[in-house]
Amino acid sequence: MAVTTAPAHEAHHEEVSPARRLYLNRLGLWLFIISESFLFGGILVSRFYLWGSTRPHLDQALGMSVTIILLISSFFANRAEVAIKYDDHKTFFRSILMTIGLGLLFLVGVVGMEWRTSPVTPMMNGEFNVYGAILFFMTGMHAFHVLTGVIILAIIARLGKKGHFSSRNFWGVEAAVVYWHFVDVVWVFFYPALYLIGTAVGPAH
Numbered sequence: 001m002a003v004t005t006a007p008a009h010e011a012h013h014e015e016v017s018p019a020r021r022l023y024l025n026r027l028g029l030w031l032f033i034i035s036e037s038f039l040f041g042g043i044l045v046s047r048f049y050l051w052g053s054t055r056p057h058l059d060q061a062l063g064m065s066v067t068i069i070l071l072i073s074s075f076f077a078n079r080a081e082v083a084i085k086y087d088d089h090k091t092f093f094r095s096i097l098m099t100i101g102l103g104l105l106f107l108v109g110v111v112g113m114e115w116r117t118s119p120v121t122p123m124m125n126g127e128f129n130v131y132g133a134i135l136f137f138m139t140g141m142h143a144f145h146v147l148t149g150v151i152i153l154a155i156i157a158r159l160g161k162k163g164h165f166s167s168r169n170f171w172g173v174e175a176a177v178v179y180w181h182f183v184d185v186v187w188v189f190f191y192p193a194l195y196l197i198g199t200a201v202g203p204a205h
Contacts, residue, residue: 022171029175033182036145040186043141047134047193055198056120056131059113063195066109067187070146073102074184077153081177087167089160096157099180103150110139119203131202138190145183152176 016024080095120132156176159165165173 025171025175029178033178036182040141040189043138044189044193047138050130050134051198053198054201055194055196056118056135056202057200057204058119058135058195059117060195062109062114062117063191066106066114067191069102069106069109070184070187073099073106074181076102077177077180081170081173084160084165084170084173085167089163092165092173093157093160096153096160100150100153100157103146103153103180107143107146107150111143114139135194138194142183142187142190145186149176149180149183152179 076095076098080092080099083089083091083095115136118132118135120129120135122129122133122136124132153176156165156173159172
């Protein structure tokens with residue numbers, strides 16, 4: 001009876017090593033971050049092109065408050081990442097929950113308060129208003145990414161509660177935290193562009 005053998009030149013499946021897989025994961029994440037940077041960079045350019053050296057009257061206290069909230073959230077996100085790398089699950093879980101809570105508080109401040117009390121809106125007196133359009137577009141796009149980050153962190157928290165992450169398996173936490181830091185860095189540029197740079201014009205807050 002003839003025995004059929006596979007061709008000698010047949011390609012064999014090679015299993016990717018954990019180190020190689022982690023490298024590829026990180027590369028993919030940073031390529032995504034770079035592509036998002038172009039998006040936010042274009043939005044920032046549109047602000048300076050359309051507003052020039054002016055800006056609307058906005059609530060300075062609110063702008064500063066939400067900025068501080070977001071920066072503090074990054075501290076807790078980093079704390080969560082460090083904790084899981086040392087198998088400190090209690091600190092990890094608490095820090096993730098703090099990050100989520102501060103992220104939601106930021107959204108309340110920007111979408112719930114700034115949008116409701118802003119002196120400018122995209123449409124004013126039946127006409128398009130460039131100040132309101134840029135303000136709502138910049139804050140809205142950023143808020144969408146914050147909300148996305150909150151959802152991702154909530155998933156990470158749920159998986160962490162089930163013991164999915166450890167000092168030997170922390171990529172999901174690392175990816176979520178890097179994304180959160182990126183969103184925070186974007187706001188570091190958006191905040192002065194919206195609240196600080198330029199001469200305030202138009203109706204006061």
